[in-house]
Amino acid sequence: MVVVSPPFASHAQPLSVLAGALARRGADVFFACAPEFEGFAQRADVGFAPLTVTRNANTGVARNTPQAAGERARLDEFLDSTRHGAVSALLTQCRHRGQDMLPDPEGTLTRIRSLHARLAPDWYVVDQLSYPVTLALHCLGLRYATFCPGHPTYVPASGSALFGVPYAWPEAIRPSDEELADLRRAALAVDTAFTRRFAETARLHAPAAPPPGRAFALASPHAVVFNYPDFPWLPRRPENGTAFVHGGHCVPAAEPGPGAPWEAVPRRLRATHRRLVLIALGTFLSARDDVLALLVGGLRTHLPDTAVIVAAGDRAAALSHLAGPGVHVDAVVPQRWLLGKVDAVVHHGGNNSFTEALASGTPALVLPFSSDQFAIAHDAERAGLARCLDPSRLDGRTAGAALRRLLDEPPPGLRHWSRRVARRGPDWMARRLLGAMAPDGARPSRTDVTPARRRPRRASAAPSSYGS
Missing domain, CATH: 3.40.50.2000 (Glycogen Phosphorylase B;)
Structure with missing residues (x-):
């Protein structure tokens, strides 16, 4: 075939x-x-x-x-x-x-x-x-x-x-x-x-x-x-x-490791921070560097104990000033592998990100921008798998509060649906x-x-x- x-x-x-x-x-x-x-x-x-x-x-x-x-x-x-x-x-x-x-x-x-x-x-x-x-x-x-x-x-x-x-x-x-x-x-x-x-x-x-x-x-x-x-x-x-x-x-049933340089990144960030969040807005929307910067600022201000990995696409160089002890910025990240290493993920509601986070049992904050992302965000909310915010009306305080709640109170339906899709x-x-x-x-x-x-x-x- x-x-x-x-x-x-x-x-x-x-x-x-x-x-x-x-x-x-x-x-x-x-x-x-x-x-x-x-x-x-x-x-x-x-x-x-x-x-x-x-x-x-x-x-x-x-x-x-x-x-x-x-x-x-x-x-x-x-x-x-x-x-x-x-x-x-x-x-x-x-x-x-x-x-x-x-x-x-x-x-x-x-x-x-x-x-x-x-x-x-x-x-x-x-x-x-x-x-x-x-x-x-x-x-x-x-x-x-x-x-x-x-x-x-x-x-x-x-x-x-x-x-x-x-x-x-x-x-x-x-x-x-x-x-x-x-x-x-x-x-x-x-x-x-x-x-x-x-x-x-x-x-x-x-x-x-x-x-x-x-x-x-x-x-x-x-x-x-x-x-x-x-x-x-x-x-x-x-x-x-x-x-x-x-x-x-x-x-895939088995996700290959991304190699020593990447495998060192979560270890380094967790050495100084209690929790770790991945921000990945997909292959198109990673260009919204204003939203990426706002999310990193919200985490730094409202969750100082939380480190972050940012998939920044072609905006990685423009956002390099955000990098530091608690922030790793890269153009492309090994997302499926990282979902098993982080405490939560912020994504755009793309189908791959949604189903990969569900398969790994990773709590998610969904920021839908376009396409089918609004329907996916609705389903994620209704199933108790994620929380959702409007990226066009986002501010650092709201994003920080939503992430704090997500980390402190994992979505109630995540375990149930993760087990179902695992089958x-x-x-x-x-x-x-x-x-x-x-x-x-x-x-x-x-x-x-x-x-x-x-x-x-x-x-x-x-x-x-x-x-x-």
Whole structure:
């Protein structure tokens, strides 16, 4: 099988972990992504197939990644919008989505056809946000499973649900009715235009294929895998024969150590401080150095016994003046490893950060800025897993008080839900996925899914396998 990821580190990381889990169960797996992401396949011990399907990328720190013309300006516009609150950020994302959600569908169709001719997999796993790839697989009539990398509502459960409009909000962030109406209008316009373009592409290139229907809802009829817990209040889905698999998290069973220099950092900080907090706002939002500085100041003033590690991305040099006996600032941190070493984490509500903190049982303060982060923050609050604040109205005193409470009174639901998701994860997910995708509903055991042959570790790339 081929696992297809867009060229974003936050997507390639969990998808490559799932690819490795599928391979451990005997499947012959290739990880298909932009050439810069071959290392993810190597770490997962699976084959690699170079495939580029979008013009923008994020190899770990968004603003440090070489971008196509105009992408840096769009990223800066998005970051600026997050300073003005939730709806401002979501409206900016909605506008950008309307401009390029289906880039080069014909080229993607050609590249997937070429990939299939070279590797001839039985089926694919495709990131749900790789809409051109999903459409290509649909048009070519190829069997695939959908992997949802974010909140489950990224795959709309009903006709009234709109992509880009949170299904629920955390207590600290409650937009007005007027703001929500504006957001719904913008999201509906994008939904309508996107669905029309899907239909036009399918009619032109695959007139015999079934109509793709609503673009944002197009997903595998066989299996949809959510990298998310199965909270009982999530929108229910119709029983239509599709297997909906909530894997809980995509954290490997064993996390390798980051090496001696990093392993010394928590020891050094704990030698002089009673507690340790990690601040990590993700590969995009680490650029909000104003929020990072405010959080460090709040900790220094209100929790002098607490040290902090800051993931600062491309702002590490600008924030180097914050470093000291109780503060370590770095561009990139070994987040999954550190979650097992700290007393609490401050994150942005990204799905990886949320599920990784849950899997490690680490208390969290969530500062949602954009995308599905508001829905994730709502779920984290409702499940008693984290506390939440509005980053656009944050001050040092409020942040310090929230962190003190988080450290002194761990969230009440954390132990329960950490135990529940521990019973799942990537290997559980792979087993369920292999069962759901087995021909004629068969449910294979590990020994039933042995590869017929071992292919080269790296698939050669035909000229058509690269995008512009």
